[in-house]
Amino acid sequence: MVTRRSWIGWQFVAPFLAVFALVFLAPIAYSIYLSLYRTKLIGGTSFVGLENYAKAFADPQFWSAVGRVSLFLVVQVPIMLFLALLVALAIDSGRLYGASFFRISIFLPYAVPAVVATLMWGFMYGNQFGLIRYFNDWFGVSLPDPLAPNLVLAAIGNITTWEFVGYNMIILYAALRVVDPSLYEAAAIDGAGQFRIIRAIKLPALRGPLLITTMFSIIGTFQLFTEPVVLRTIAPNAILTYFTPNYYAWQLSVGGQQFNYSATVAVVMGLLTMLVAYLVQARAVRKAG
Amino acid sequence: MVSAPTIRPAARRQPRPAAVRIRKTRSWSLTAITTLMLIYTLLPLAWLVISASKTQDGLLSTFGLWFGGDFALIDNIGEVFTYQDGIYLRWLGNTVFYVLIGAGGATLLSALAGYGLAKFAFRGRKAVFAVILGAVAVPPTALAVPTFLLFAKMGITDTVWAVIIPSLMIPFSLYLMWVFSTDAVPDEILESARVDGAGEFRIFFSLAVPLLSPGLVTALLFNVVVTWNNLFLPLIMLKDRHLYPITLGIYTWNQQSQTVGGDVVFNLVITGSLLAIIPLIAAFLLLQRYWQSGLAVGSVKQ
Numbered sequence: 001m002v003t004r005r006s007w008i009g010w011q012f013v014a015p016f017l018a019v020f021a022l023v024f025l026a027p028i029a030y031s032i033y034l035s036l037y038r039t040k041l042i043g044g045t046s047f048v049g050l051e052n053y054a055k056a057f058a059d060p061q062f063w064s065a066v067g068r069v070s071l072f073l074v075v076q077v078p079i080m081l082f083l084a085l086l087v088a089l090a091i092d093s094g095r096l097y098g099a100s101f102f103r104i105s106i107f108l109p110y111a112v113p114a115v116v117a118t119l120m121w122g123f124m125y126g127n128q129f130g131l132i133r134y135f136n137d138w139f140g141v142s143l144p145d146p147l148a149p150n151l152v153l154a155a156i157g158n159i160t161t162w163e164f165v166g167y168n169m170i171i172l173y174a175a176l177r178v179v180d181p182s183l184y185e186a187a188a189i190d191g192a193g194q195f196r197i198i199r200a201i202k203l204p205a206l207r208g209p210l211l212i213t214t215m216f217s218i219i220g221t222f223q224l225f226t227e228p229v230v231l232r233t234i235a236p237n238a239i240l241t242y243f244t245p246n247y248y249a250w251q252l253s254v255g256g257q258q259f260n261y262s263a264t265v266a267v268v269m270g271l272l273t274m275l276v277a278y279l280v281q282a283r284a285v286r287k288a289g
Numbered sequence: 290m291v292s293a294p295t296i297r298p299a300a301r302r303q304p305r306p307a308a309v310r311i312r313k314t315r316s317w318s319l320t321a322i323t324t325l326m327l328i329y330t331l332l333p334l335a336w337l338v339i340s341a342s343k344t345q346d347g348l349l350s351t352f353g354l355w356f357g358g359d360f361a362l363i364d365n366i367g368e369v370f371t372y373q374d375g376i377y378l379r380w381l382g383n384t385v386f387y388v389l390i391g392a393g394g395a396t397l398l399s400a401l402a403g404y405g406l407a408k409f410a411f412r413g414r415k416a417v418f419a420v421i422l423g424a425v426a427v428p429p430t431a432l433a434v435p436t437f438l439l440f441a442k443m444g445i446t447d448t449v450w451a452v453i454i455p456s457l458m459i460p461f462s463l464y465l466m467w468v469f470s471t472d473a474v475p476d477e478i479l480e481s482a483r484v485d486g487a488g489e490f491r492i493f494f495s496l497a498v499p500l501l502s503p504g505l506v507t508a509l510l511f512n513v514v515v516t517w518n519n520l521f522l523p524l525i526m527l528k529d530r531h532l533y534p535i536t537l538g539i540y541t542w543n544q545q546s547q548t549v550g551g552d553v554v555f556n557l558v559i560t561g562s563l564l565a566i567i568p569l570i571a572a573f574l575l576l577q578r579y580w581q582s583g584l585a586v587g588s589v590k591q
Contacts, residue, residue, distance in 0.1 A: 006412050008489050012405025013417060016398040016463060023455045024424055027435035034438060083326065090323045094313040097320045104577060106330050111569040113518040115536040116562040119543060120333040123340075129348045129555075131336075166330065174585040226520045233544045249434045250525060259438055266434045 028270075034263035045260075052264035061242040062265060066272070068153060069222055069244050073276075076157040077217045081210070083161070084168035088206075089198060091169075092176040103173065107166035114163065118230040121159045122147075126234055147235035156227045164220075168213045175209040176202060211284050215277055222273045225250070245269045341365060341560040348555055365560040372557055379531060380538035381565075384517060386449070387534055391456030392512035398457060400505060403466025404497055408479065424460040437525045451526035452534070456516045462508045469504030469583075470497070506576055507583030517569060535565045 038048045056062050087106055091099050109117065124131045125146040132143050146155040179201065187197050225246040232239040241255065242248040245265060253262035336353055342362040343351065351357035369377050406414060436455055440446045445454075474497045482492045498505070523537045530541065543558045545551040573580070 006409070009405050009409030009411030009414065011489075012409065012493070013402045016402035016458070017417065019398060019454070019458045020421070020424070023436060023458050024432065027432050027439045030439045030442070031435035087323060087326055090319055093319070095316040095319050096323055097315050097317070102323055102327060104574065105327055108334070108570060108573070109330060111514060111573050112334075112566050113520070113536050115518075115520050115540050116337075116566055117333070119539070119558065119562055120337050123555075123559075124333065124336055124353065129340075129353055131353050134352050162330070162333065165326075170581075170584060174581065177585050229520070229524070230540060230543070233540070233547050236547075246434075246521070250521075253434055253438065254525065262434055263438060 028267075031263040031267050034260050035267050037260055039260055052261055053268065055261065056264050056268050062245065062248060062268075065242045065245045065248050066269075069224055072153060072157060072224065073218060073221045076160060077214070077221060079157075080161045080165055081168060081213060081217065084165050084172055084213070085206070085210070087165070087169045088172035088176060089202065091173055092202070093194065103170070107170050109163050109165075110167040110170075112163070114226040115230055117163050118159055118227045119234075121155070121162065122231050122234040125155055147231075147238050149238040152231070152235060152238040156224075156231065159227050159231075160220075160224075164217070168217070171213055172206055172209055175206055179205045207284075211281065214280060214284075218277050218280060219273055222269060222276070337559065337563050337566075341556075341563040343556065345553065345556045348559070361556070362560070365556050366564070369557050369561045369564065372554065376530070377535075377538065377561055380533050380535045383449075383532060384534040384536075387452050387456065388513050388516050391453050392509065392516040394453075394457045395459045395462055395512045395516075396505060396509045399459065399463035399466045399508060400498070400501065401493070403463050403468075404470040404474070404493060404501070406463075407467050407470035408474065408476070408497075421460055421463060433521045433525050436522075440526065446526050447528045447532070449532060452523050452532075455522055456519070459512050459515060462512050465508045465511075465583075466501070466504060469501050473500045473504065503579050503583040506579040510572065510576060510580050513572070514569065535561075539565065 035052050036047060036049060037045045038051065039045045087102070090096055091103050096102060123129060127133055127145070127147075132146065136142055144151055146152070146158075183201050184197060187201060192200065223246050224244045228239050228243045228247055229250075232243075241251040246269070249262050249265040249269070252258045252265060256262075332354075339356055340348060340353060342360050342365075343357045344359050344361045344364075347357035347359050347361065406418060432455070437446065437451075440451050445451050478496060478500075479492060482496055487495075517534075518536065519534070520536045520540065523532075523534050524540070527533060527537065530538070533541070539558060539561050542554055542561065546553045546555050546558060
């Protein structure tokens, strides 16, 4: 560390902290404040303590939303990360023809806004000019409708997988590129094969980056919003207004004017996200230790 | 506690002596398997390009993965820019504005702060760190509803500030800039500049910023993606459609097409979508050398 003139360090950090206070600390504090009150149609607001929290814990719509994103978390996230890992290893292996073309192409969906990604897949799924209908007509089969209520969560899982496989792949790939090459040489001299090298050198090197990508995926899953909101314009019957917790919080505040309860849902989801992220991290650290 | 890694400057493999170079035979079967992933990735984009060339009727009557009889791409593009008094261009301009000020500002703020945290020992530094690293775990969307409630109280919803101010703070960007500052700016250079009597902000802008440029490009691109792609924040904050960014605009066109009695403009939804993704894809392709080397440094963290 360079200097002890502490006010200079603060000058560099202060602009960020000012914005941080306004768009991070203040909204959280305001939400917690709102969550402790109730607004009546007549008579203004009154302090109700933890009543809104009790309501949330007994709210079947809230829990169905939490259940949906939890199911999504345990199915979609492992599939996506596993695919990202396979592609990263394949590209890093040096055995692909046109490796850099694969790398940049598979990453590209990350640059596509979620609105556009959802519209593309939604139209491809759909019965207006979708592909499913054509395949059914041509091959005389009847594939299930991806936009039916029982399949729509999987349909969204496919969209988010498409959006983020490349992003996760590129992070894992970048980590593989900085593995010390002398490790591979030593392994080759010892006669280790490809799979042995992956298990003994590459996977351990990916432990940290895999944890980071898992964390971002958990956070992203619990905050799922754009895909269901956009898909609802195409499949209004399959997606309910409490499809995900974020959707529910938005609906409560914008659609229902229930600001106090909406703030409560946001606070509970923030806490749940942090708890799950913390538990996963603690488990990963213990395993590594 | 997170600590910055030490990375070789180029962050890529050193050339190795020929004698021990591992022979890599390229594999058709591995290439074929990876091609399946490539097809999955490119299929929707191919669908988008093909569909943008069709008229409204052609979309409904011809197979989605091949061109129809009528090639209407030019007509569609013209209509996208003139429909509803040319509001698409306004939306595009809004997005560019939000991205320039929001993502640009976020990058500047996090570069200053990341450098400040990496290069100065000051009282309270650890506390600042702990709070901000905690914030990395909370994405902007988690805060959208609370921020909306607060901004409504302050009376600034439905203004450009409601979109721009939250976009200015991206904790992950600060994290990246901190890793880079620790890694890419040697203390000795700073010391000798100080001996020459240069001020700290001058040192930052004329000495540190050039050294940080791969990190700055990486952080900027990712901040641009976050800001450009955001739907939740503008959706919750804005009512006036003249303030919409492009994502919210396309969303409302699609909503209108799906509403009974609404003007059906699927061809414009699709062509507008295609036009909206081109700038970002172009930026990633043009700058890939910079952000990929930047990512290699940023990704090695514990």
